[in-house]
Amino acid sequence: MKRDDYINWDTYFMGIAMLSAQRSKDPSTGVGACIVSEENKILSLGYNGMPLGCSDDEFPWGRDGNPLDTKYLFVCHAELNAILNYTGTDMKGARVYTTLFPCNECTKALIQVGIKEVIYMCDKYSHTDSVLAAKKMMDTVGILYRQYEPIGQDIVLHL
Ligand SMILES: O=c1ccn([C@H]2C[C@H](O)[C@@H](COP(=O)(O)O)O2)c(=O)[nH]1
Numbered sequence: 001m002k003r004d005d006y007i008n009w010d011t012y013f014m015g016i017a018m019l020s021a022q023r024s025k026d027p028s029t030g031v032g033a034c035i036v037s038e039e040n041k042i043l044s045l046g047y048n049g050m051p052l053g054c055s056d057d058e059f060p061w062g063r064d065g066n067p068l069d070t071k072y073l074f075v076c077h078a079e080l081n082a083i084l085n086y087t088g089t090d091m092k093g094a095r096v097y098t099t100l101f102p103c104n105e106c107t108k109a110l111i112q113v114g115i116k117e118v119i120y121m122c123d124k125y126s127h128t129d130s131v132l133a134a135k136k137m138m139d140t141v142g143i144l145y146r147q148y149e150p151i152g153q154d155i156v157l158h159l
Pocket residue numbers: 026028029030031047048063071075076077078079100101102103104106
């Protein structure tokens with residue numbers, strides 16, 4: 001008889017997004033994203049990090065002060081990295097699992113490549129204009145979004 005305690009698709013893909021976030025060098029918010037086809041095949045992965053050739057050790061990771069001394073103008077977001085890391089040709093109808101609700105800039109890119117659903121873990125910036133704009137765009141174009149609901153087992157990463 002087969003096991004009945006296997007994890008469901010949402011847990012599987014959110015777990016992979018969480019694992020991807022562990023690659024981030026961001027000291028305050030590591031973000032991971034996993035893009036999945038309608039057939040439940042992983043299309044791409046990403047996490048937030050400095051662009052290629054921009055050293056993790058030389059570019060800033062701070063949050064406050066002169067904008068040029070913070071990470072915000074430099075860091076490439078997890079969802080955008082997942083899109084840019086994709087080597088295939090068609091993401092239409094795919095969904096993205098992300099550990100943080102996408103910002104407005106990532107949302108524009110998710111729309112342009114045909115993502116149809118966003119499953120997120122954390123929405124800690126829900127009050128910001130960026131996330132409000134992201135949700136306005138998703139509502140307008142019909143992208144569904146829902147918070148990940150753990151069912152059964154917790155995702156535990158023993159690292
Ligand atoms: O859509 C998003 C929004 C943000 N991120 C990244 C960008 C930063 O590296 C962190 C946020 O840092 P805070 O210190 O919490 O402001 O999250 C992303 O990858 N995707």
